[in-house]
Amino acid sequence: MSIKNDEVKRILVIRFRRVGDAVLSTALCSTLKNSFPQASIDYVLNEGIAPLFQYHPDIDNIITFNEKEMSNLWNYTRKIRNIMHQGKYNMIVDTRSTVKTLWFSLFSLKTPYRVGRKKAYNKLVQNYTTKNGDGSDMVCLTLKLLQPLEKKFQIKYNRNFKVYVTEDEKTLFSEYLVSKGVNIQKPIITCAVATRIPHKMWDFQLMKDTLLQILNQYKDVQLIFNYAGKEEKDISEQLHKEMNNHLRVFSNIDAKSLRELACMIKLSSFFFGNEGGPRHISQALEVPSFAIYPPGISKKTWLPNNSDHYQGIALEDISPEQAISKKLSYKQKMDLITLDKVWSGLSPMLEKHIE
Numbered sequence: 001m002s003i004k005n006d007e008v009k010r011i012l013v014i015r016f017r018r019v020g021d022a023v024l025s026t027a028l029c030s031t032l033k034n035s036f037p038q039a040s041i042d043y044v045l046n047e048g049i050a051p052l053f054q055y056h057p058d059i060d061n062i063i064t065f066n067e068k069e070m071s072n073l074w075n076y077t078r079k080i081r082n083i084m085h086q087g088k089y090n091m092i093v094d095t096r097s098t099v100k101t102l103w104f105s106l107f108s109l110k111t112p113y114r115v116g117r118k119k120a121y122n123k124l125v126q127n128y129t130t131k132n133g134d135g136s137d138m139v140c141l142t143l144k145l146l147q148p149l150e151k152k153f154q155i156k157y158n159r160n161f162k163v164y165v166t167e168d169e170k171t172l173f174s175e176y177l178v179s180k181g182v183n184i185q186k187p188i189i190t191c192a193v194a195t196r197i198p199h200k201m202w203d204f205q206l207m208k209d210t211l212l213q214i215l216n217q218y219k220d221v222q223l224i225f226n227y228a229g230k231e232e233k234d235i236s237e238q239l240h241k242e243m244n245n246h247l248r249v250f251s252n253i254d255a256k257s258l259r260e261l262a263c264m265i266k267l268s269s270f271f272f273g274n275e276g277g278p279r280h281i282s283q284a285l286e287v288p289s290f291a292i293y294p295p296g297i298s299k300k301t302w303l304p305n306n307s308d309h310y311q312g313i314a315l316e317d318i319s320p321e322q323a324i325s326k327k328l329s330y331k332q333k334m335d336l337i338t339l340d341k342v343w344s345g346l347s348p349m350l351e352k353h354i355e
Contacts, residue, residue, distance in 0.1 A: 005153050008036040008113075011091045012083075014044045014101050016065070019258065019277030022049055023284050024138045024304065025095055026056060027161040031143055032093070033058035034156040042087065044104075046070070052258040052281070055164040077103055084108040091115065095142055097122055097129070113152075115145050137304035159305055163284035165262050173263035177224075180253055186220045187354050190265050190282070192273030192291075193225050193239055194232035199330065200294040201274055204235075206339045208242055213343065214272075215248055218354050224264065225251045226278055270353050272346065275302060275312065283310050288353040290346045295323065295333040308352070313337060313345050 011032055015025045022045055029041050040060040043053060047064040054062075063083060069075050084107040092108060094101050097116035105114040105125045116126035123129075128148040132141065139159050146155050174184050182188065191211065195201040211223060223246075225236035233251075240251035255261040262281055265271060271282035271289035275297060282289045283305070293299045293314035303312050315323040315333055318341055322328060 005036055006038045008039045008090045008153075010042070010087055010089045011036065011039045011093065012042045012044065012063075012087060012089045012104065014092070014094045014096065014104055016044065016046055016070075016096060016101065018046075019049050019052065020280040020302070021095075021138075022053070023163060023277070023280040024161050025142050026053070026058070026163070026284070027139045027159055028093065028095065028142050028145070029056070030058040030158040030160065030162070031146065031156065032091075034158050035146075035153060036091075039090070042089075049258060052163060052262060054259070055166060056162065057164075076100075077107075080104055081107045092126075093145060094126065095145065097126065102126070113149065115149065117145065137301055139304035141301075161280075161284050161304075163262055163281055165259065165266050165285070169259060169263050170266060173260055174267055177253065177264075177267065180250060182222055182224070182250060182253070184267060186222060187218065187269040188222050188224060188267060189214065189270045189272055189354075190268040190278070190287075191223050191225050192271070192276060192278050194227055194235040195274045195276060196228065196232070198231070200276075200297070201235075202292045202294070202337065202342075203334065204239065206342070207273075208239055209339055210342060210346070211239075211249070212243060212246075213339075214350065215246060218350065221248065221354060223249045224253050224268070225249070226253075226255065226261065226264070226273070227251075269355070270350065279312075288349060290349050292337060292342060295330055308349075311345060311349060313342055317341075 015022050032041055042061045042063055043059045044063045047066040050062050050064045053059055069079055080103045089111050091113040092105055092111050094116040097119050102122055102125055114126045115128045116122055117132045118129040130144050130147055143157055177184055193207055227233045227236045236251045240249050243249055255264050265282045265287055266285045268287055271287050275291040275293045279289055279291045288309045291312035293312055295315050299312055299314035315336055
């Protein structure tokens with residue numbers, strides 16, 4: 001059964017997992033809204049990250065699942081059944097196509113366009129599928145899901161992924177920054193000095209030396225250490241302490257939500273630090289960034305739309321052979337990402353974007 005673009009009225013996009021994945025997948029929502037302007041786009045997310053996507057013009061409704069619902073199969077499938085019964089979707093786009101996300105399509109087999117990734121177990125459930133993993137970046141891989149629909153529709157692709165904050169939110173958070181001693185009239189760099197998974201964090205001493213080099217070279221720059229959770233906060237405070245509690249470093253700025261984090265980044269001139277969700281948010285907010293990619297995390301995959309504004313360094317840039325070597329340990333590979341290598345990429349960006 002074929003239907004015209006303007007007859008697609010309801011689309012469900014399923015994007016569980018973490019912040020970075022969901023941020024990058026907003027390009028899919030924008031592509032769908034461009035292609036089906038009459039359609040309502042519903043975005044399925046983990047509850048903890050959902051507020052970040054408020055005010056996105058290409059997302060009409062956000063459907064959330066909390067940890068309790070995700071961990072109980074009965075509650076999980078019952079909620080999906082209710083969503084699919086009420087939604088009456090013309091199209092389902094399952095960005096993951098796992099056994100667990102397949103329930104959305106199973107409870108809506110009358111939906112004419114059930115889109116997913118080609119798996120051995122979903123042949124009879126999802127009728128428009130694509131192969132996964134062709135060396136493209138994550139935005140390309142996500143948008144590739146829509147290629148089978150090109151036979152039926154005109155798909156207007158949009159590679160840009162976005163997050164939005166309001167002027168009122170920015171004003172409120174800027175007042176908070178001022179109360180903590182930050183001069184918002186001078187350049188601010190948000191720094192991801194810690195990581196959720198400890199071994200993926202760049203060397204503590206090298207991070208310290210790089211930050212001190214920034215402070216020495218740019219006399220007006222202020223550094224705000226971003227963190228999530230107690231362990232990352234402890235690392236940030238320890239780093240600040242070892243920098244002699246530098247007066248232009250702030251480890252006491254607590255972004256209590258992802259929306260506050262987005263405001264903090266948007267009020268910054270630059271983002272620097274370990275690769276992760278906050279870096280994706282910075283790019284989605286059009287804030288220039290430079291990130292350090294640990295071994296095993298492909299910069300090609302996780303730095304889509306790289307340009308003069310959005311760059312980073314990975315071991316594959318330094319030595320492709322050593323990046324894939326099985327003779328080197330993870331730590332040995334990480335140690336090859338030196339201060340000089342990082343600075344050679346970071347310094348030109350700071351010269352351009354820090355006034």
